Structure formats: C-alpha cells, structure tokens
Amino acid sequence: xxxxxxxxxxxxxxxxxxxxxxxxxxxxxxxxxxxxxxxxxxxxxxxxxxxxxxxxxxxxxxxxxxxxxxxxxxxxxxxxxxxxxxxxxxxxxxxxxxxxxxxxxxxxxxxxxxxxxxxxxxxxxxxxxxxxxxxxxxxxxxxxxxxxxxxxxxxxxxxxxxxxxxxxxxxxxxxxxxxxxxxxxxxxxxxxxxxxxxxxxxxxxxxxxxxxxxxxxxxxxxxxxxxxxxxxxxxxxxxxxxxxxxxxxxxxxxxxxxxxxxxxxxxx
Amino acid sequence: xxxxxxxxxxxxxxxxxxxxxxxxxxxxxxxxxxxxxxxxxxxxxxxxxxxxxxxxxxxxxxxxxxxxxxxxxxxxxxxxxxxxxxxxxxxxxxxxxxxxxxxxxxxxxxxxxxxxxxxxxxxxxxxxxxxxxxxxxxxxxxxxxxxxxxxxxxxxxxxxxxxxxxxxxxxxxxxxxxxxxxxxxxxxxxxxxxxxxxxxxxxxxxxxxxxxxxxxxxxxxxxxxxxxxxxxxxxxxxxxxxxxxxxxxxxxxxxxxxxxxxxxxxxxxxxxxxxxxxxxxxxxxxxxxxxxxxxxxxxxxxxxxxxxxxxxxxxxxxxxxxxxxxxxxxxxxxxxxxxxxxxxxxxxxxxxxxxx
Ligand SMILES: Cc1cc2nc3c(=O)[nH]c(=O)nc-3n(C[C@H](O)[C@H](O)[C@H](O)COP(=O)(O)OP(=O)(O)OC[C@H]3O[C@@H](n4cnc5c(N)ncnc54)[C@H](O)[C@@H]3O)c2cc1C
Ligand SMILES: Nc1ncnc2c1ncn2[C@@H]1O[C@H](COP(=O)(O)O)[C@@H](O)[C@H]1O
Numbered sequence: 001x002x003x004x005x006x007x008x009x010x011x012x013x014x015x016x017x018x019x020x021x022x023x024x025x026x027x028x029x030x031x032x033x034x035x036x037x038x039x040x041x042x043x044x045x046x047x048x049x050x051x052x053x054x055x056x057x058x059x060x061x062x063x064x065x066x067x068x069x070x071x072x073x074x075x076x077x078x079x080x081x082x083x084x085x086x087x088x089x090x091x092x093x094x095x096x097x098x099x100x101x102x103x104x105x106x107x108x109x110x111x112x113x114x115x116x117x118x119x120x121x122x123x124x125x126x127x128x129x130x131x132x133x134x135x136x137x138x139x140x141x142x143x144x145x146x147x148x149x150x151x152x153x154x155x156x157x158x159x160x161x162x163x164x165x166x167x168x169x170x171x172x173x174x175x176x177x178x179x180x181x182x183x184x185x186x187x188x189x190x191x192x193x194x195x196x197x198x199x200x201x202x203x204x205x206x207x208x209x210x211x212x213x214x215x216x217x218x219x220x221x222x223x224x225x226x227x228x229x230x231x232x233x234x235x236x237x238x239x240x241x242x243x244x245x246x247x248x249x250x251x252x253x254x255x256x257x258x259x260x261x262x263x264x265x266x267x268x
Numbered sequence: 269x270x271x272x273x274x275x276x277x278x279x280x281x282x283x284x285x286x287x288x289x290x291x292x293x294x295x296x297x298x299x300x301x302x303x304x305x306x307x308x309x310x311x312x313x314x315x316x317x318x319x320x321x322x323x324x325x326x327x328x329x330x331x332x333x334x335x336x337x338x339x340x341x342x343x344x345x346x347x348x349x350x351x352x353x354x355x356x357x358x359x360x361x362x363x364x365x366x367x368x369x370x371x372x373x374x375x376x377x378x379x380x381x382x383x384x385x386x387x388x389x390x391x392x393x394x395x396x397x398x399x400x401x402x403x404x405x406x407x408x409x410x411x412x413x414x415x416x417x418x419x420x421x422x423x424x425x426x427x428x429x430x431x432x433x434x435x436x437x438x439x440x441x442x443x444x445x446x447x448x449x450x451x452x453x454x455x456x457x458x459x460x461x462x463x464x465x466x467x468x469x470x471x472x473x474x475x476x477x478x479x480x481x482x483x484x485x486x487x488x489x490x491x492x493x494x495x496x497x498x499x500x501x502x503x504x505x506x507x508x509x510x511x512x513x514x515x516x517x518x519x520x521x522x523x524x525x526x527x528x529x530x531x532x533x534x535x536x537x538x539x540x541x542x543x544x545x546x547x548x549x550x551x552x553x554x555x556x557x558x559x560x561x562x563x564x565x566x567x568x569x570x571x572x573x574x575x576x577x578x579x580x581x582x583x584x585x586x587x588x589x590x591x592x593x594x595x596x597x598x599x600x601x602x603x604x605x606x607x608x609x610x611x612x613x614x615x616x617x618x619x620x621x622x623x624x
Pocket of ligand 2: 009012124130
C-alpha cells in the first residue's frame with residue numbers, strides 16, 4: 001500500500017448562525033453578506049476528516065483547496081488547524097460570478113498545477129449554493145472517474161480505493177482506480193475538533209495564494225462571462241392562502257385543530 | 269442530425285421499470301413545447317430518453333402524458349449503478365442530436381448523471397428547479413430559491429445548448445392528456461467510449477424501509493428549529509403516531525440532530541410533500557422549505573412570531589409555543605380516540621411519487 005496525496009475542496013459559506021442577517025439589496029438585487037462571517041461548508045469538513053483518516057492509515061499528504069475571496073484565509077487556517085498539511089487559495093476578480101462549470105474548471109486547473117494528486121475529496125453539496133454539481137464536473141474537467149454520496153472510503157491495493165455509496169434505499173460498493181474525485185455525505189464520519197496544538201501548528205504550514213495567472217485556465221469558461229448560466233429576475237413566491245388565526249389556550253386551539261383535521265378526512 | 273426542436277426528458281430505469289418522476293417531467297415538457305410552438309411557429313417534440321440494459325415495457329404510456337417519442341439506448345453495460353456510463357452515452361446522444369432542452373429528475377441517480385452530462389457537453393445546468401417556464405424570447409426560465417431563501421431567482425442559459433435542468437420528484441404533477449395516437453419509438457445501440465473501466469460495482473444492497481415514505485404520507489408533521497429540543501421533537505413523533513402520519517423537518521432541525529435523517533428533510537434540497545394535512549411547528553417559512561410543502565392540502569402552522577413568513581403559506585395560524593400546542597394536541601387527539609388501534613385510514617396524499 002502506498003501513500004495517498006489527497007486534495008480536499010473546501011468552500012466558505014455564510015455562517016448559519018447569521019442567516020437571519022443576510023438580506024437582499026432591493027436595488028442591486030445582490031445578496032448583502034457584509035459583516036457575515038463564513039464557515040467551512042459543513043460537508044467539506046467531513047471530506048477533510050476522511051482525508052485525514054486516509055493519511056493516518058496510509059501515509060501521504062492532505063492539501064486543501066478553495067476558490068474564494070481573500071478573506072477565506074481564515075477558513076483555510078481552520079482546515080490547517082484540523083490537520084491539513086498545506087492550503088491553496090484561488091482568488092482573482094476574474095473568478096467572480098462563476099457558475100458550477102466555471103468553478104469546477106478553476107478547481108481542476110489548480111489540481112493539474114499541483115500535479116501528482118491521487119484523490120480529490122469534496123462535500124456532496126454546499127450549504128449555500130446547494131447545487132451538488134461541482135464535484136462531478138471537477139471529475140469531468142480532470143477526466144477522472146468520480147462518484148457522489150460516499151459514506152465510506154477504504155484505501156485498497158494497487159492504486160484502487162473502495163467506495164461505499166448510499167443513495168435512497170440503496171447501498172452500492174464500488175472499486176475505483178485512482179486518481180478519482182469522490183464527494184462525501186454527512187454520515188461518513190464526525191469531523192474532529194480543533195486542538196490548541198493544531199492551531200499553533202497551523203501557523204507554520206504553507207498557505208499559498210494563486211491568482212488566475214498562476215493557473216492553466218480554460219479562458220472560454222472563466223468567471224461570469226464564461227459561465228453558461230446567468231441569473232435573471234427575482235420573484236417573490238405568491239402566498240395563496242387565507243391564514244385564519246386560531247386563538248385561545250393551547251387546549252382550545254388543539255380542539256379547533258382536531259375539528260379541522262377531522263373535516264380534512266383524517267380519521268382515527 | 270440536428271433536433272433543435274426537441275425537448276428531452278431523461279428517464280431513470282432499473283430492472284425493467286422506470287421512475288415515475290419521468291411522467292411529471294414529461295407533463296411539464298409538453299407544456300413547454302406548446303409554448304415554444306406558439307412563440308416560434310414550429311413544431312416541438314417531447315422525447316423520453318431511456319438508457320439501460322433493455323427497453324422498458326409499458327413505457328408507451330408516456331405518450332398519454334405528452335411524450336411524442338421514446339428513444340432507448342440499450343447496452344449490456346448500462347446497468348443502473350454505472351452512472352458514469354449512462355452520462356457518457358447521454359452526452360454523446362446530446363452532441364449527436366442537439367436537443368434544445370434536456371430535463372432530469374433530481375433523484376440520487378439524476379443528480380449524479382445531470383452535472384456529468386452538462387460538463388461533458390459544456391453547457392449550463394440549473395439544479396433542483398422548483399418551476400420551469402418559457403420566456404418571451406423563447407428561453408427556458410429555471411426558478412430556484414435565491415438570496416438565502418427569501419425569493420425565487422431565475423436561471424437562464426442564453427447561449428450554450430442544450431438548456432438543462434434537474435427537478436425533484438413531486439415538484440410537477442403527472443397529468444394525462446386527452447390525445448389519440450401512438451408514440452414514436454427509436455432503439456439505439458450506443459457505443460460506450462473507451463477508457464471507462466476505472467469504476468467497478470462490487471456489491472449492491474437494497475434496503476427496505478418500513479415507514480410510510482414522507483412523500484406518500486397523508487399527514488405530515490413538520491418541525492423546525494423552533495421546536496427547541498430533542499425532548500420536544502418526541503412530541504412530533506407522538507403526533508405522527510396518533511395521526512398515522514410521518515415526521516419531516518427543516519434543515520436546522522436536521523443539523524441539530526433531532527430529526528430522523530436526511531431523507532426526512534422537506535424542501536429544495538429534500539422532499540416535496542403534498543399531504544392532505546401538513547402541521548408545521550417552529551418553522552419560519554424560508555423559500556427553501558416552502559417550495560417543498562406549498563401544495564399540501566390543509567396547512568397548519570404554529571410559531572411564536574406572529575409575523576413569521578410561513579403564515580402566508582398556511583390556512584390556519586397559531587401564534588404560540590410549539591411544545592404547548594403539540595402537547596395539548598396529543599391529549600386532545602387521544603381523548604378524541606385517535607391512535608387507538610389505528611392504521612385504517614393512512615391514505616396516500618394526492619401527489620405521491622410512487623417511484624418505480
Ligand atoms: C442551498 C440551500 C438549500 C436549502 N435547502 C433546504 C431544504 O431543503 N429544506 C429546509 O427546510 N431548509 C433548507 N435550507 C435552509 C433554509 O434556508 C432555512 O434556513 C430553513 O428552512 C429554516 O428552518 P427553520 O424554519 O426550522 O428555522 P428558523 O428559520 O431558525 O426558524 C425557526 C422558527 O421557529 C420559531 N420559534 C422559535 N421558538 C419557537 C417556539 N418555542 N415555538 C414555536 N415557534 C418557535 C421562530 O419564530 C422561527 O420562525 C436550505 C438553505 C440553502 C442555502
Ligand atoms: N468555490 C469552491 N472552492 C472549493 N471547493 C468548492 C467550491 N465550490 C464548491 N466546492 C466543492 O464542491 C462541493 C459541492 O458544491 P456545490 O456543487 O456548490 O453544491 C462542495 O462541498 C465543495 O467541496
């Protein structure tokens with residue numbers, strides 16, 4: 001069994017604790033995120049944990065990769081404190097407005113530039129975009145096999161890994177030849193907590209920033225311009241219901257609710 | 269061959285049966301096609317596109333829902349779990365035939381195949397759309413929750429083709445049309461591109477679930493962050509037991525670890541439900557959640573905030589503590605005889621997915 005060099009893709013997302021403060025600018029129709037701290041997309045921590053466990057078993061290296069504004073160094077430091085060996089931040093104004101195809105193109109170019117990568121791990125979906133598209137598309141840009149919904153990854157013999165996937169009511173075990181891109185779901189593991197010594201160690205680890213000029217990009221798919229999808233108008237969902245108020249003590253309200261439930265045809 | 273006037277619906281099938289979300293998409297595709305015909309004055313056809321090991325018996329019924337043709341690409345290696353092979357075959361078909369629009373059911377299978385095809389043909393894909401329309405320019409308008417769930421945003425794919433979207437089961441209704449005639453069928457023997465041997469299926473385990481699936485429950489008890497604790501969550505489970513319903517949740521309730529699991533989340537990233545009765549406790553009414561429940565029958569919402577957005581999507585509003593109302597309701601239902609040896613009337617909701 002040989003050492004595995006893993007790249008984990010981490011995306012900074014707005015902290016859910018501040019979700020209520022995120023507003024929309026009614027004029028520019030853009031999301032107001034000012035002052036809202038970001039956290040590592042929760043599933044990406046599961047991906048990082050999976051990578052760390054592989055390193056513990058198998059040896060090798062764990063690098064984290066993020067395409068994000070410069071402020072994401074904080075998120076990458078956290079990943080280093082969790083145990084990653086190095087971090088790469090891809091920041092460039094030209095990346096702004098990227099859809100999933102453009103985002104995955106940039107991530108793929110960084111993986112190519114790193115070279116000698118055996119495995120790329122991602123979260124199955126991001127908490128803010130939620131498209132669950134980047135990992136498969138990253139696999140396609142790299143020309144590597146890719147699988148989603150991984151709930152178990154076992155390094156195996158001669159450059160293969162075994163991947164357990166859970167979809168609906170079905171579990172499928174695959175054998176995949178490396179290099180490959182795998183996206184993980186929540187129940188694959190519980191991400192470790194950060195220790196003080198981890199934080200101290202993180203300060204000495206490499207945190208590299210690359211701009212577009214450092215990367216072998218495909219200019220046809222760069223940023224807003226190169227993204228096939230565009231955002232159009234926004235709509236408020238139209239509420240269609242009357243919303244009658246039920247008042248009284250909990251018991252009175254419950255009695256009224258039960259009457260309505262009965263009339264809706266739900267019997268005992 | 270160029271089929272710029274085709275709308276494709278990609279059909280997921282396994283062991284000779286297909287997922288019913290296909291009919292929902294075909295119904296909507298038929299609507300999109302007639303709108304495009306009005307705008308452009310040319311005929312648009314809806315094709316159901318099946319990739320698999322064999323043709324699917326009974327697929328002809330898709331005609332009634334609006335499919336003009338069924339294209340089946342058969343290959344012994346196109347076994348269900350090799351999503352990579354399905355995607356490769358679909359991508360070559362798209363490149364060869366150039367459809368204008370391609371729609372996928374956002375099942376686990378479709379959610380994996382769709383972005384792969386999009387990346388192969390280098391076009392745009394809007395994931396988990398909650399509505400699809402055609403605008404005055406004849407472009408596909410794909411609606412998804414945006415800006416943290418406060419509104420719905422349009423996604424367009426103005427230049428690259430095809431325009432591609434994925435839609436969760438239950439978002440559209442499968443509506444049979446009144447039409448006579450028969451479906452055109454086309455069976456193809458696709459070539460699997462070389463080099464696709466780096467993935468191998470070792471083992472498949474099908475799990476049977478004993479609970480009434482959320483999408484099929486006649487009563488859905490939904491809980492959000494406002495439920496407050498695991499102990500309170502138990503009250504929702506008790507209510508579901510009494511009413512013969514199933515418990516669903518919002519994302520924060522799932523994150524807190526109160527809810528049963530990922531497959532119980534309602535909304536854009538989860539299930540679409542259409543029960544006869546929906547009872548929501550401690551849910552604010554983010555668009556991300558609302559799109560998954562807005563077509564329910566009778567909607568009750570319990571929230572301490574009289575201004576909560578969820579009330580706009582509710583028939584009955586209770587401004588009170590979730591725990592207090594749930595406890596009182598449990599006592600009231602027991603007194604009314606609910607739950608005593610029940611199971612009789614656990615009917616399906618109007619919009620069941622009935623997959624496979
Ligand atoms: C890409 C993306 C996809 C998403 N997909 C989904 C999805 O599929 N499904 C989903 O649900 N969410 C989804 N979300 C999250 C979504 O945006 C909202 O954050 C979520 O729906 C809010 O859940 P909630 O109503 O439980 O919590 P909150 O918004 O925190 O609301 C809690 C509510 O409880 C009320 N409350 C507090 N205390 C009490 C009490 N004692 N009694 C009664 N009421 C009380 C409060 O007034 C408040 O209205 C998604 C988000 C993103 C970014
Ligand atoms: N900008 C990004 N930088 C790094 N990784 C990303 C980025 N966007 C998406 N990813 C990865 O792709 C996964 C799926 O994201 P998404 O397709 O946006 O739902 C995430 O969990 C991340 O691992």
